[in-house]
Amino acid sequence: MAAGESAGAEARRQFALALAHDRAAADARAAAGRFEIAEITERRTARNLASLSGVGHFLLADRRWPGTKHAQIDLVVVGPGGVFIVDTKAWAEVSIDGGRVHRGEADVTDELLALADLTAVTQAELAEVGLAPGEVRPFVVLAGRRGIDATVQGVRIVGEREVLNCITAYGRRLTDTQVDAVLARALVLFPQTTAPAPVVATVPEPVVPAAPVPGPMVRVGRASAPPEVMEQDALLSPEEVNDALLRGVLVSPIEEWMSFLHPQQAKLVRRTFQGPSRIRGAAGTGKTVVGLHRAAHLARTTGGRVLVTSYVKTLPQVLQAMLARMAPDVVDRVEFVGVNAFASRLLNDRGVDCRPNRKGSGQAFAAAWQRTGVDSILGQGPRDQRYWDEEIQCVLKGRGITRFEQYADLNRTGRRHRLALNGRQAVWALYEAYEAELRARRIHDFADQILLAEAELVREPLRGVYSAVIVDEAQDLSCAMIRMLHSLVGDEPDGFTLIGDGQQSIYPGGYTLAEAGLSVAGRGVVLDINYRNTAQIVSFAQGLVTGDEYADIDGAIGPGDVPASIPRRGPEPVIERGPGWGRINAAMIERIRTVTKEIGTGLGDVAVLCITRQSASDATAVLRRAGIPVVDLEAYSGTPVDAVKVGTIKRAKGLEFKQVLIPDIRQHQTSGQPPADDADHERWDLTRRELYVAMTRARDGLWVGIRGVG
Ligand SMILES: Nc1ncnc2c1ncn2[C@@H]1O[C@H](COP(=O)(O)OP(=O)(O)OP(=O)(O)O)[C@@H](O)[C@H]1O
Structure with a gap:
């Protein structure tokens, strides 16, 4: 080796080491800068939201991102409005368009996916205590920005000034006890952060360049220059904070089941089925509630459209009104339509002539x-x-x-x-x-309408329009209806959900799933807690159908499902017997006057349900003559009205009322002895199931008028 060569090599080694240290230092400065910005922006978000703690919310700041060692989530808010996972971003030049987020030219939409995933993890964890998945909401707050409110990949992106208002607008969705249960679980899921990641000061031994390092050493500037995103003052004034909190208090409360479920239900809402599935259970066990939550959940997670349908044409409207209150964020992506109306619309759109008459x-x-x-x-x-x-x-x-x-x-x-x-x-x-x-x-007749629509869908499938189809009261549909709806989504995971209770099938004939070409094997779930009726009402209704059997859509013939638990208690149902209409009508009017004197029961909470249309119009006339306001159940769309609802039992399917009166029962329909003729027996079975449906519409009180006894 020539003299000076080893000194030269050592110099190059030292330069390379210095360069490596410089790079590490630059990285550390950049990280420090980001933390500095984050500290400022997160503090501002926390300051904007701090007032929530005055109205029952808990703010968990700087918690550990579940499943990671050091990653942090800025803020988790748990309170009456639900759970909000809040991440603050100091993003400059943000634009949101067509479901994508850009920073300048760069598309940063995928950065939201981690937050969306964290939301899914949180939903799964909190479903264990019964929190409905829709009550966990991810928020990205854009520091220093105002006037922004958009949802991308299921994540709501808002300006700093908007975030408080957005959260308070959810109002009071959870009770104090529910908040406590959720908070306890959230504290475990999002633990305190431990020490931050250590700074790595070691640099690897450099490979020494053979030739001298050219040029000066690289200089690295400070990374923590004040971010331009802070140019606007986005902090709220005390008046604005007060207004936001007050608005939250004024939002009318929602029903408990809209945000908090039994854990069994909450888990079912989120469960993935690798093909068509079926939710069954006796009357009042929350099947429709699960279906509605599932519709909202699938609309959120798939980003596609969900179809909710049923045989009774008015039921979808009522369900839509419920979803609008429960999950306004997705109501425009969940379509509610009766099965014949769906077929009619399809045929119209395709220019197929069909005139059911x-x-x-x-x-x-x-x-x-x-x-x-x-x-x-x-x-x-x-x-x-x-x-x-x-x-x-x-x-x-x-x-x-x-x-x-x-x-x-x-x-x-x-x-x-x-x-x-x-x-x-x-x-x-x-x-x-x-x-x-x-x-x-x-x-044409109405069956033609379905068959034509089915044929039209075979000719030109409508695949890809709906990501999921949910059928409520599935036992009422025909085989062709099921085939038509199934063709919209096929056997896709979570595509097709049937909800129903064979005990409540009230139309002649029936079908089996095998005939309709679908299987729910291994994907059937039974719900068994009755939330609607009192134990007295259930026992009365079941007494009527004890021993009766029905053919289920899974092909089995057997007795109905029985709820395992009925937590609510109330008065015994009242039976009025009479030889003719006079006494029964007088007692019906008396009953309505008595129950509407009870606190919390208005005329709109009462329904008179009849087996025949004729009895329904007779009852309407009787009540009107007595000066009692009446509304036809046919016209009921879920909007509250201060009038007694009167209609046929068929129109009341899937609905519920505090007080139900059934005035047109005949003695032989309640006796335990079926008619000898098998066709009469079949009709007798149907009527009894219809009466069972009517009785199980009653939440608090039931009154029945039975004719034919002297
Ligand atoms: N977890 C819950 N907590 C409180 N109430 C609930 C819960 N789940 C359901 N409910 C209430 O129970 C009642 C019955 O629910 P739902 O209509 O979903 O039952 P269903 O099984 O579809 O009944 P049916 O088959 O008789 O039409 C509704 O008032 C609903 O709000």
């Missing part, structure tokens, strides 16, 4: 019956023409059967009367005649 199709059937049925073995038997009309509507058209071979050995689920081959041939002749009458009159 109830009266016209009734006349078409009557003509076909005269021509083909009345003199056949159908007309000679004890069953009336209505039974055969139902056979065509529910058994044949409900399935979309078009060839006799399909019908010849069909298992007619839900129909008690056995039909031999010659009977089926006679039905088929009647069916052909009926279809010919419809075509000749150029009209």
Whole structure:
């Protein structure tokens, strides 16, 4: 080695080491700068939100990000408004457009994903104590910014001035006890931060350059220059803080189930099913509540549209009104529509001619019956023409059967009367005649509407429009309806959820899931706590249907589900017996006057539910004559009205009222002895299930009028 060579190598080594230390120092300065900015911005957010502690919120600052050693989450707010995970960002030149966030030219949307993931983890953890997933909300606060309020990737991005108002606007959604339960869990989930990550002062031994290092040493500037994002003064004045808090107090409270559930329900809301699923349970066990929360959850997590549908056309409107109060952030992405209205809209959109005409199709059937049925073995038997009309509507058209071979050995689920081959041939002749009458009159019936929509969806599928379909009261739909709805999402994970209770099926005929081409094997859940009724009402209603069996959509025949627990207690239901209407009507009026004197029960909390339309219009007339305001249940859309609701039991499906009166029961419908004829037996079963539905609509009190006893 030549003289001076080793000194030169050592000099280059020392330069390289110095450079490495410089880089480490620059990194540390940059980090310090970021912490400095964060300290300022986080302090400002905390100052803006500090007043929340005066209205029952707890502010957990600088907590550890679950699952990490050193990462921190700026602020977790737990209080009556729910849980808010707040991250403050000192982002300059932010623009939010088309669901993306940009800082200058750079797309930083993905930086929100970590916060969205943390929200999912928090939702899962807090579901263990019953908190509904929608009550955990991620917020990014843009330091020094104002006038911003947008939601991206499920994360709400707001300006510093907006954050307090946004949080107080949620009002009071949790009770003090619920806040305590959530807080206890949150303190464990978000522990205190430990010591910050140590500064690494060691630099690796550099590989010494063979030649001298050219140029001067790299200089690194201070990273903590005052951020330009702080140019606006975004702190709130004391008056603005007061206004925000006051607005929060004035938000009307929501019902408890909208934010807090049983842990079993809360977990079910978030559960992922790898295919179609089914939620079952006796009346009042919170199936619809879970369905609504699930609709909101899926709308949030998939970012797509969710369809909530049911057979009863007014029920979706009522559910929509509930969701609007429970989860206003997603209500525009959850579509509520009756199943026939859905089909009608689809056919209209596609320009398919379909004119369902109830009266016209009734006349078409009557003509076909005269021509083909009345003199056949159908007309000679004890069953009336209505039974055969139902056979065509529910058994044949409900399935979309078009060839006799399909019908010849069909298992007619839900129909008690056995039909031999010659009977089926006679039905088929009647069916052909009926279809010919419809075509000749150029009209359709409502089953055609579904079958046409189903065919249209086969021709041109509507895949990708909905990320999930939730069917409430699924037992009421026909096989073709289920197939049509299933085709919208197929077997996608969490795509198709059926909710229902076979005990409440009140239409003739039925279907099995296997026939509809879908399976929920391993994806069925049963709910078993009755939240709606008092134990006295449940026991009265169950007494009626004890021993009755029904055919379930899973193919089994058996008794109904029974709730494992019924926490609420109340007075015994009242029975008024009379030989005719006079005494029952007088007692009905008296009952309404008595219950509406109770504190907290207004006319709008009372429903008179009847088996037939005729009884409903008679009851309406009786109440009006007595000066009691009445509203037709057909017109009820979930908006409160100060009038007694009167309608058929069919229209009351899925709904509930504090007080229910059922004035048109006949003695034989409540007796334990079914009629000998199997078709009469089937109708008797249906009526009893209908009465069971009506009775289980009552939250606090039930009154029944039974005619036929002297
Ligand atoms: N976790 C809960 N806490 C308090 N109330 C609840 C809870 N879950 C449901 N409820 C209430 O119980 C009642 C019945 O709920 P829901 O309508 O969802 O039952 P369901 O099983 O769909 O009934 P049905 O089959 O009879 O229509 C509603 O008043 C609902 O608000």
